[in-house]
Amino acid sequence: MTLISDAPAPTSTERPVKQVHLAAHFPGVNNTTVWRDSNQASQIAFSSFTHFAQNAERGKFDFLFLAEGLRLREHKGRIHDLDVVGRPNTLAVLAGLAAVTSHIGLVGTLSSTFNEPYELARQLASLDHLSGGRAGWNIVTTFDAFHGENFRRGAFLDKADRYTRAEEFVAVARQLWDAWATDAVLADKAAGDFLAEDAIGLVDHHGPQFDVTGFPTLPQSPQGRPVIVQAGDSADGRGFASRTAEVIFSRHAGFEDGQKFYSDVKGRLAAEGRHRDSLKILPAVTFILGDTEAEARERSRETALLQVSPQTAIAFLEQVWGTDLGGYDPDGPLPEIDPVSTDQGVTRGRVRHDSDPAAIARGWRTLAEAEGLSIRDLVIRFAANHTFVGTPVQVAETINRHVQEDASDGFVIVGSTNPTGLDEFVDRVIPELQERGVYRTEYEEGATLRHTLGLPV
Amino acid sequence: MTARFHLGIALDGAGWHPAAWREPDARPGEVFDLAYWVDLVKIAEAGGVDLVTFEDAFGLQSSGFGGVDARRDEVRGRLDALLLATAVAPHVTHIGLVPTITTTHTEPFHVGTATATLDYVSGGWGGWRVQVSGRAHEAAHVGRRSFPALDPAAVVAGTDPAQTALIEGLFGEAADTVEVARRLWDSWEDDAVIRDVPTGRFLDRDKVHYIDFAGDAFTVKGPSITPRPPQGQPVVFALAHQKVPYELATASADIVGITPQDDAHLTRILGELADAEAQVSRTAPEPLRVWSEAVILIEDSPEEARAALARLDAAHGATYTSDTVILADTGANVAAHLLAWHDAGLDGVRLRPARLPADLVRITTDVVPALAAAGVLDRPADAGTLRARLGLGVPENRYASSAAASGDSDLAGSDSAQLDLIGSARS
Structure with missing residues (x-):
């Protein structure tokens, strides 16, 4: 890890300083979440989610992120019992969190395979209304028979069709989100008009994956359309992302690897008629802090032994x-x-x-x-190879270097303990980023997630 | 045998009368905002109401059973009720939150985890009003099934085999969905998370169970991804109007809402419920509670109440009708009506305020005190969950500590014994 000067990130006339975007990943079902420690709280109590969300909001994170697993993992034919397991319904807990936060984005991982567009589009629009425009959807395309056993249609989808379905799903969802006219609700008591004339357009979609005909039940939500997040990394996944996603949750956290991925995906946008800023790339990273680099390395080793x-x-x-x-x-x-x-x-x-x-x-x-x-x-x-290990200054500078030199637009920060895993990051790294002028010190009042992320509205 | 009588409020839009949104104190422009619903639920909570329900459907409201109408003079549009109830939950502490969830086109697995999560977020005050969707145009929202046009008269008469088959299929599927949810809620025993450092085990997997449900419409393997909710079994409410739904309710629900138009009708409904009870085997943990439904409009005198209703009807351009009785009267007379239902053996009521917030406020100021004075609202002061508040017991887990019923293989059992030995040898 290279120490660079305390001065603000390098600027030049053609390259304005980029702002860092951060997401907070709730520590969940994986060996990276430490449970062998008496400080760990319940993985399911709402108080854990509240603490996590409010801390991330204190750190002015762009959004919090929830993974999803629609079946308990199995190992050697039995339920895997070595890692934290058990989680809430993604949409429902995000709705609860909408009530205890005011600014932070609420992004849930939701399957395009084991959901139907009419219902899921409605749920996401509801979350967007309930949160004042803070909803986001990380689309996953899990398709296998193992997960299918919990759902009506079982293993109905070929692997080859999973992105076809996801893409058609988003297309239908967008029609549903757009179907009410901008000023559809008049609520004019005197005139007796609740709705404007021609307030709701009929959605009538027929495609290989879906036949959806009807009127959605919600006006356009504060964001119009919730933010679309995507994590797939295959050629199909990158193609899908360049056409559809607004945030990529990437695995390319290394500097050179990150730059390569960044330029590949951003390079695809022009061909889709999209602006470079219309897609943010946020690799997932872990971190360990110390007062000195040596102390951080020691803590990293201790944490790794707890994780493995x-x-x-x-x-x-x-x-x-x-x-x-x-x-x-x-x-x-x-x-x-x-x-x-x-x-x-x-x-x-x-x-x-x-x-x-x-x-x-x-x-x-x-x-x-x-x-x-x-x-x-x-x-x-x-x-348990922690991505960023160092002092708060070192970690902040590394983050900033990745962002300014186009290895990413920011990061999804994964804590190793629940629910306090990001407290130290907020206490010690966030102020360093703010001091460098590359990270917000306040949310913009009334901003939607789309605004906070700097995405086109 | 209990003197307790419970009170639910059915929240929907700006109230149940189609013209209620035009009242001076109505807030129709806010029906898509969380703050509006929080205000209403807080009024109910402070006013001694046991639970609120949130209406919902798998499509846009309509004045008939056919497709969506073109009316612009009524409230149209709704938030997803489960998400709305869950977002309200952190704002209140001791009132039941019971969203309507459709079983026809939804995934039983998602329904099970969503209701469990509502129970976690509310700290044990979650419930679920089970509803089917028989409307052909709602089936077109998913596009994989097509239903004949629903004809309520033929359904009630039982004369059209296609209609009867549709209704029986929908309610059979609803009963299966409730069964799946109940099994999913129980699929984790309460002490399944052990965090046992010596053996490296977070989970005791012998206390997490496959549910292996197989029904006509779907199969669900389980277990749930969500540990058992605080109440164990959140409260299941079913509104029912005839034989098939009565059977669903008597088999699966904790509370049935019935819709008597008058005393004779009430007697007939109770007889039909008893018949249904004899037909089905009950899977819910405790005896069925029977609540009556009524639309409520309250003014200071009966004349004023009737005039207010007439004014609403005039604004609407039609006389408002309901599937249940409409009580437009004084608070005292409404309370007397409810007390008569209590004396007839009913366990509670779900009241549908004609106007929101007006009639909700009047229920809390004029009706609840009268019922309290009559001594029928004797509730546990320290109830920490909705079940406790309703006097429903703490349900046993169907999978708990019965190795024979666990569905796991013998091999699993012996593995577990081995791990326990390792554990004790190291401790």
């Missing part, structure tokens, strides 16, 4: 090896045996990135042997 218990280390390895590794010592070397190839994987209910287990295993073994890493050390390297 001996049992979690073995379970993580089993995801790649595809078989029971319960007999291996987490503090010993990696298994000599080769991964078992399985169609399905040993873990179900989470995104799977490992396409070639044998190659991954070989790479890990080589790395572990070269650096003398135990199983647990290796898993920590991959599953």
Whole structure:
């Protein structure tokens, strides 16, 4: 991590200083959320969500972000029991949070597969009305039979069609959000006109995925359309994002990698007739602070040991090896045996990135042997490798450098403890960003999420 | 056998009379704003009301059962009731919040987690008014089913097999949805989260259960993603007008709302409810509570109340009719009517204010005190949940501590024993 000067970020006539945008990721269902610590509060009590949201609002975050999982994860055919698990209904808890916050955006992850446009568009419009224009929708395209078992249509969607469906879903939702005329509600008591003439247009959509005919039940919401967020990273996902998304929740947190992703996606916008600023790219990052860099590194190691218990280390390895590794010592070397190839994987209910287990295993073994890493050390390297580790000044400057040099427009900050995981970030990093003139010191009064993010209205 | 009588308020738009929005103190321009609803629910809470319901549907309001009408002179549009109720929840502390949720086109899994979340956000004051959607134009909002045009007269008469089949299908699906929700609510035992450091286990997975529901319209595997809500089983309310819905209510609901037009009608309804009870096996945790419904308009004298109703009807251009009795009278006379229902054995009422906020205010100032003076509103002072407030017990979890009924395999049981041994060996 390079220390740069305390002066405001470099400016020049052709490159104005960019403002940093931040989102707060509620610590949820994953091994990165530490629970082996008596300070951890309930993962489900509304008081936890309230604390998290109000702290993020104190830090003037653009929005808070909730992930979603529509089935409990399974490992080796049974419910995975090593990580925090259990969460509220995404839309409902965001509605509750609308009541205890005033400015921060409320972004929920919601499936375009296991929902229907008429209902979901209505729920998002309701959230936008209830929150005064702060709703956002992170679209996910989970399609598999495992999740399908909880829903009416089961495994109805081919993998190849998941973005087709998502794109058509958004197109229908936009028609529904736009169907009421701008001044549809007159509520004119004297004249007896609640609605204006021709106040509500009929939506009549017929496409490969949806047939939706009818009138929506809500006037245009304060934002007109809730903000669309997207996280997919495949070629299809990037194409979808460049056409449809307004925020990308990306995995490209590294500087060079981030710049490459940033220029790729932003470069696609012109062809879609979109302005570069109409899409914000926010990689997800973790952080560990210390008074000195050495202290931060020490805390990072301590946190990693809490995030990757001996049992979690073995379970993580089993995801790649595809078989029971319960007999291996987490503090010993990696298994000599080769991964078992399985169609399905040993873990179900989470995104799977490992396409070639044998190659991954070989790479890990080589790395572990070269650096003398135990199983647990290796898993920590991959599953608890904190993105930003340093003093508040170092972290703020790193964030600012990524933003000014187009590796991102900001970050989704993932805390490691619930619900206080971002308190220290707000106390110590936010003031540094504000001092550098690259981060808001107040919300604009009455601003919608769209305004706060600097998106076209 | 209880002297307790409970009071619900049905909130909708600017009130139940179609012209209520034109009253001087109505706030029709605010029906899409949270602050409006918070104000109303606070009035009800301060006024001693046990619960409020929020009307909703799977489409735009209409004056008939056919498609959407072109009327511009009535309130049109609604917020999603579950989200509205959940957003109101942090603003109040001791009133039940019961949104209407349609079961016909929605996902039972989402309904189960959403109602559980309302219960968390409200700290145990959540409920759910179950509603079906039989309207053909609402089915077109999803586009995968098509229904025949609904004919309420034929439904009541039971003469048209297509109509009967539609209604039986819709209510069967509603009963299945309630069953799925009840199983999902129970799918986590209360002590499933163990945070056991020695074994590295956050969760005791033997206390989290698949629900394996299979019905005609859907299957749901479970378990819920949401741990068991504070009340265990949030309160299920069903409005019912005839045999098929009576069977849904007597099987699945905690409270049924009935719509007697007069005393003779009430007697007949109670007989039909008893018949339904004999037909079905009840799955709800406690005996069914029977509440009556009434539209309420209150003025200082009966003449003024009738005049106010006439004025509203004139503004509307038609005489207002309802599926239930309309009481336009003094607060004292309304209270007397409700006391007669109490004496007839009913457990409560869900009152539909003709005008909001006016008749809600009058109910709290003129009716509640009269009922209290009559000694029928004797409630637990320290009720911490809606169930407790209504005198409903703390329900047992259907999956709790019965290994045989858990649905898990023997293998799972033996694994668990092994882990417990590891745990105790290390502690």
